[in-house]
Amino acid sequence: MIVAKRKPFNEIKELISGSKKILILGCGTCVAVCLAGGEKEVAILASQLKMALGLVNEDVEIDELTIERQCDREFIEEISTKVNVDDYDLILSTACGAGVQLLSDVFDHKVVVPALNTTFIGVAEGPGMWTERCRSCSDCVLADTGGICPVTICAKGLVNGPCGGTRHGKCEIDPEKDCAWTLIYNRLKKLGRLNRMEQALPPKRYSVQQYPAKIVHEAYRRRYE
């Protein structure tokens, strides 16, 4: 799941300054789940903005709307059935970076600004806490590393570790952070697959990672040729 965090309030206030009518557009999927941009967070942000702007006597009208996903055109197009987008000077999106971009594409005559900083692909560790688990490197090594990603969790992204900087299971870069390779070692030991560590993995194929990445499903290739 994509995990994001709301931008500092003052920054958001800065981003919308000058606009008289604003639509705050929430996204009901990943960012709702990570408590950053769903219906509730949209309502909170709207109230905060109304109060902050009210204090300096700025007359700004703010509307709220949350759609299922902002990363699919069909859902974005549905917006027009609920509000008239042309009424607004600015759309403040609480989606991830992908959502904000697609929104800008669809409404390319409107100013669309993000309210969140999209941060990582991760998992929920418990209520209100998420950790990063994947760098989307396009060349997964998890089969060899006991299901623990060295590219993400090792500070140096080493695919053959540990380095000399492991200290009592922690990383030399930050004693608060676990050493990924100690975790990998312990996991493989538990699985009885320590022999996997005896063989050095080949250098990582960073060439397969293209920016910006694009995937076309086999079955649909002809459509885009």
Added chain:
Amino acid sequence: MITFKLNGREVEAEEGQTILQVAQKYNIHIPTLCYHKALSPAGACRLCTVELFDGRRTRLVTSCNYPVWRDMEVRTDTERVIKGRKMIVELLLARCPDVKVLQDLAKEYGIEKPRFKPETNDCILCGLCTRMCEERMGVSAISLTGRGVELKVDTPFHLQSDICRTCGACASVCPTGHIKLEDITGRKPQIIPSEFNRGMGPRKPINIPFPQATPNVPVIDPKTCVHLNTGACKVCQEFCGPGAINFDQKDEIIEIDAGAVILATGFETFDARQKPEYGYGRYPNVITSIEYERILSAGGPFKGHIQRPSDAKEPKRIAWIQCVGSRDASIGCEYCSYVCCMYATKQAMISREHDQEIEPTIFYIDMRAPGKGFERYYNRARTTGGVRYVRSMISRVLEHPQTHDLDLTYVDESGEIQTETFDMVILSVGLRPDPAFLKLAQRLGIKLNRFGFCESQPLDTISTSIPGIFTCGVIQSPKGIPGSVLQGSSAAGAATSFLAEAQGTLVREKIYPKERDITQEEPRIGVFLCDCGINIAGTIDVGKVTEYTKTLPHVVFAREYLFTCSTDSQEEMKAMIEKHRLNRVVVASCSPRTHEPLFQDTIREAGLNKYLFEMANVRDQSSWVHTFEPERATAKAKDLVRMAVARAAKLGPLYEFPFDVVQKGLVIGGGLAGLTAAFTLAEQGFETYLVEQSDQLGGNARALYYTEDGARPAEYVKELINKVKAHPLITVYTQAEVKDYAGHLGEFKSTISVNGRTEEISYGAVIVATGGTEYQPTEYLHGENEHVITQKELERRIALEPESLKEVRNLVMIQCVGCMDEEHPYCSRVCCTAAVKNSLKLKELNPGINIYVLYRDMRTFAFKELSYKKARERGVRFLRYFLRQKPEVAEIDGGLQVKVFDQNLRSEVMLEPDLLVLSAAIRPNPGSKQVADVFKLPLDQDGFFAEAHLKLRPVDFANAGIFLCGLAHMPKFTDEAIAQAKAAASRACTVLSQKQMYVGGAVAQVDSTKCAICLTCVRTCPYNVPRIDEEEGVISIDPAACQGCGNCATACPRGAIEVGHSTDDQFVAKICALY
């Protein structure tokens, strides 16, 4: 009935009423000084002057004594009236410049300084005192004497009066404080000491004896009431609005037909005067712990301010003396009172919270902290809490006669004699049965023990010597709150079993009319505003609020009531709902906690759904807290009512659904507690499943051969197993485990695996009795040397192989093995008593044996203290060691050697026992963890189950329908486990005995179109109710299991969850109404 005009408004009055009386009825303010409801009007102060128009001319009259007549016109606020009043106030203020009431009036009328020469008098000659003395008290000890400027209140011949009864009524009505009783009489007025505050404060002849009194209404004390003693007074009758005062009430004899009786008469504290060496009653600063409890209380005589009685100074050095009236053969009270160690610790801690500079010291013999969480609390008090503990019995208290400071002399841990001075000494007095109970017991013919407590059978603490009479609480034996609560449930259960046949025969069911469908109607709101006597109307102008309420949107009816909660008001509420077709009701009165259920019931009787009701708490939130700002309180009351009306308009009906209760019980754990619980349920007629993990029933009790009070748990449990196995309503599963659970209170479902195969069961309530085990020590050579055994093994040998112990010459017991240390900071409660009982048995078997018990604190509480005393008399030696100097055990030449530093002797002692017995701790059963996981139940830090409330709900879990008993809860004695098991069964019966229960109403609902299954609610819910509906791909919340707390609704990031009756639109409307 007379009608006339008051301030332009048509008003109604009775013949003979005065203008003032009518004005008060209509909430029109007229200032008075000499007026009193209970006295004839005097017209003395002239302040209540009003302007009267009789059809031809206007004139000024005093409203307090001017009777009304038809068609008169009265104005209370004309310029002429104000001018006249202003002059009166100015003259009075010149005479009495220091009197508060006049200063206030001066402010009201805008007088800064009187123009006249100020005098120094403080009597305004209102005559209230003389009229009170004459008219109401019938004494006339004082009267107005002299004429003109000489006029004053005085006794005949200015001598102290012989006829004055020192009732103080004159002083109590004096508005200025001029009347002093010592000027009138030579007798010293006596205050009436408040029994609840232990004589440390006064009370009135009419009072509510204590805050929890049931019913919570005032009573008239016949000993001090002036009327009941002299026939005079009756002032209270004039003030009681509903006319509830009844002087003719007599004690009544009421006969009740009862099939069972439960005695729960409680205790009295020991009379500390019986220990004259402590000076209680002679030295003002020596007080009892119960008096100190009142001092600490915010509702106590000093409002929670800690002060010493002699001079009201804040004490810094406070000493507690423990065991006053307990463990004391000299006064015939050898038993331990159980609660004093912990209450002294609590009081010391709370004292420090009040004032960090207080240095508390507790002088004690043994610190007894054997309850749940007690040891941790004691450790906290001793370390970070700043409480000093000194192990020394104080033999006397000496007072410094001038300062009233107190000297205590004691022997410290190093054997030195010390004398210390304290500001205050608190005697930790023990518990006694209530003296009235002794008389009652005699009349009932039940047997008491030699201390006057109810004699109970071993293992059966709730039965008395007469069948059908049960007992609980301290009259059975000294105990704390949780023990009393669970024994109460236990006794209630026993009485119910006794009356099983008659159950439900006296219950009458209430039938409500069909509910009106209001969903298509526009809101029609009725608002009922309450004066609450003077509680609300004394501060808030309820009339004004009512008029205002009528202007609010959707309000079609608003009226003021003296008491909205009274029976006639309820009838009227029903009538008004009918007459005005109301579909929402708002009551502006007190807190919903007091009367919401009553009002909801009333509107149901009128055919409305009970959720179409809203309250505005204008008493607690306005009149009580803003007593001195009536205008702003009235404004706030309007705000509160407006908010309530706004929400009411958004209210909708909610429905609760009945379901059939599965009238079967599940008991997990087949030990003594589980067996008892299952048997009790079955005896009440409920089918019961008993699931035991091992292949045998009986648990630990099988190896408990005897107790200190003569019971034989092993035999008892064997018999109980037979009874359980033979019971037609009990299904026993051994080698079985509960695998899962679903459902809710009244309707649970589980899969149990029995010996590899699985079975589905459904039931309405669960009792968890997973038990405990004895810790297997790894210290003190246990497991290495065959002469090192545990207390349990010793008991087995005493019972089954007594011959093997005949040869033992020296035996050492080590207490607190595996507990009361850093890793396991809890006390196992039973080991001290086990050591004592086994020692006594060994001495019987083998009188020549030398027994040494190495202990930390002997915790033989309540009557177990008698066994401890007996053991000492029989020559068992008790050696005390410190945690930091644990005994050392070594094996030398095949023999055992125990080295210990005896704190009492202050030297090292070397012992060479033939047998070393370890009192090993009680640990929770490892299986508890699995049960906790399946049922999502909380465990405490030590792995025992955590009950809903440590003190008040000792057998309940927070999760409804799940109950707890036995060692799974905490270490305890067999009789306690049995009592708790019966209590748990009794609590479970409150569920199982209902055929139908209702679910739903104000519970959470998920909007499935919005739900993103983010699991936030799943992680938030304290009751684990939200479940993933895999078919629909959304979260579902079972209305039956939902407790309606609303945590999920606030957490849901998509706003997909709402709790009925607390919806967003209702509260947004409520908040928006404020601005």
